[in-house]
Amino acid sequence: MLPTRYLRGLAATPFDGAPGVFAVPHARRPGSYRYLCSYRDGQREKPRIFTLLARYGQPEPPAEWDLHHVVEGQHFADVDFRGALLTLYTDVLPCVLIHQAEHRAYNRLLHARETDVLFRDALPRDVAERSRATAAAWRDPKRRGELRTRVGALAALYRDAYDGDPVLQHVAQNVLDEALAQLP
Numbered sequence: 001m002l003p004t005r006y007l008r009g010l011a012a013t014p015f016d017g018a019p020g021v022f023a024v025p026h027a028r029r030p031g032s033y034r035y036l037c038s039y040r041d042g043q044r045e046k047p048r049i050f051t052l053l054a055r056y057g058q059p060e061p062p063a064e065w066d067l068h069h070v071v072e073g074q075h076f077a078d079v080d081f082r083g084a085l086l087t088l089y090t091d092v093l094p095c096v097l098i099h100q101a102e103h104r105a106y107n108r109l110l111h112a113r114e115t116d117v118l119f120r121d122a123l124p125r126d127v128a129e130r131s132r133a134t135a136a137a138w139r140d141p142k143r144r145g146e147l148r149t150r151v152g153a154l155a156a157l158y159r160d161a162y163d164g165d166p167v168l169q170h171v172a173q174n175v176l177d178e179a180l181a182q183l184p
Helices: 039-055 073-079 085-091 100-110 113-119 127-138 141-161 166-181
Strands: 022-025 033-037 065-069 095-099
Touching: 033 039, 033 166, 039 065, 039 085, 039 095, 065 100, 073 085, 073 127, 073 141, 073 166, 085 127, 095 100, 095 166, 100 141, 113 141, 127 141, 141 166
Parallel strands: none
Antiparallel strands: 022 033, 033 095, 065 095
């Protein structure tokens, strides 16, 4: 289930009848909401969300909406100092329910090779290996400065990627602040 600490600083409320799903007022569309949850909760509750939306007068075709990790798994692996990515990705890290067109646009930016060159360290390509390498680096006190820089670069990436959407910027920053707090 999505920890509410990732929603800190936002007007998040549990969404009616959908355990683990939180509604946050949409920053760009008055009267609309962003629905945030873990991936597992989102998968389980997606039909209920759309049933409730239709009941509230906003029918939407569920097939046109996707769950998008606010901080993508391959990026979180770069700051996964505990080495728990596989569990966190499914059960903990925040996802937002977004329209497929918006999801494709974010993915084009966040998964581009050029984005990696600008914002990420050269680590193993496989996310599980990246996660293990990051956890190993965390155990080496001499590498803490490098790891702080890495978190800062990802924070800049997500601040820029979500420009114009302060809700997603804020959630991404909360995730990365938590990672940064793990560095003594």
